[in-house]
Amino acid sequence: MKTVNLGSGSLKVSEIGFGCMSLPNDAKQAQAIIDEAITSGITYFDTADLYDKGKNEELVGNALKGRRQDIILATKVGNQWNPDNDEVKWNATKPYILDQVHNSLKRLQTDYIDLYQLHGGMITDDAEETIDAFESLKKEGLIREYGISSIRPNVIKRFLDKSDIVSIMMQYSLFDRRPEEWLESIGESGRSVVTRGTLAKGLLTNEGLKRAQKMGGYLSYSESELTDVLRKLMDIHDNVHALSLHSVLQNKTVASVVAGASSPEQLKETLAAYDESVALEQLDAARKVTKLDIYQEHRV
Template identity: 70%
Template sequence: MKKRTLGTSNIQVSEIGFGCMSLPQELQEAQAIIDAAVSSGINYFDTADLYNKGRNEELVGKLLKPHRQHVVLATKVGNQWNPDSEEVKWNATKPYILEQVHNSLRRLQTDYIDLYQLHGGMITDSIDETIEAFEALKKDGLIREYGISSIRPNVIMQYLEKSDIRSIMMQYSLLDRRPEEYLEEIQKAGRSVVTRGSLAKGLLTNEGIARAMKTGSYMAYQERELTKTIKQLMEIHPNLHALSLHSVLKQPAIASIVAGASSPSQIEDTVKAYETTVSPEQIKEALSRTKQGRYQEHRD
């Protein structure tokens, strides 16, 4: 599997990454999925301290420990669980980040994190303080690089201007093309985008029609329009899964597509789609059949 450089760092990530949130808690099931990902050439694994109150990090750390020197391990911080309830509050303060990194390191069974990401962000945060925290962790060798996971343009622009982030995680797919407004600017700034939701909850796989009938609507697409659009995309290329992946990867700003899987067969399907040829003309046609859109909120 091909790799791309994360921003201007020296980190090389596989063009298909693995989103660990969907891992089952049963150890043997999860082991089989991780083994399938590693054997397919995936080296980029993304989790967060938010997922299952840290238990996802514990599972990922245990399963990836034998492969630690050969994988890029990414996690996120900023969502603070109430230990006595299901309540989560936002906390992007420097003391909290400096504290929480040690909990993530312990759960992940590692002494450094390759990519530590702010799991959200608001324009009302003390952004300078947050950046200070990440820079301190980088200086201390506890993280190699840092980034943010956000779809808020005003937050993204602040971090592009003020920080040394290497990556921005954004939802991006043929059915949610809003990031395209900013991709060129992000690339020119020497940063990369890692995507989530690039298969649009399975709508952009070969099961797309069946899923659309259950979903009803998605993003800017109402029920009938969604089904019509998916049918049109399937007419462009017989493998919608492949068309979806390559339409995202054609963008130079994209470093990796972070895709989830709840079984080894789903990993295999994604890798097979990734290895399927899609022409530039087919991608161009797919883009002409879908909406670009733009973010309506958090612009100022």
């Protein structure tokens, strides 16, 4: 498994990261998947305090016990659960971030977080206060680096201009190429992108046609467009899963694809796709048959 620098910071991450949100709640099953990931060379694990009201962090902390020094651990903050119901409100204030990091550390059973990410962001936030919170945590040694998880161009631009983030997590796939508008400028600024949703809810796997018929559409694609494009992608490469991963990883700004799995078998499929050869001509052909949309909202 190849490892890549995360921006110009101090972290090196595996090109395939593991998205922990998909882990089953059963501890033994989760352990089996985490073990498979580490054995296969995955060093980058991503969770969030939002997932299952913090229980996912607990699950991850237990599964990674004893191997902390071998992995890069990322989590996120900013979504505040109401203790009395399932409502979530956005909170990017400094006091909240400084308080919540200790809860995440406890659940993860660690004394530091490698990558602490703002789990969203709005243009109405006091960005300077939020940035100051992350900088304070970095000085304390509670986090090594920080980043954001956002697809909003106005939020991304503000953090690129005003902060020392090393990474931006964005949804990016052959069926959602909107980030391509910003990848060059993100890379030139010395930051990396880590991706989520690169398999487009399973559409960009070898089960894609079945899923397309059930989903009815995806983003700007109608059901008929999905099936038509999927057939074209299958003609380009007989493993759409591999084509989808390498189409994203080809861009030098992308450091890692964060992929989930609910079983060791699912994870093995992704790893096999990562290991499969995909020619540059095939990647070029895949881009020609997919849409290059841009973000319509949150631009100013």
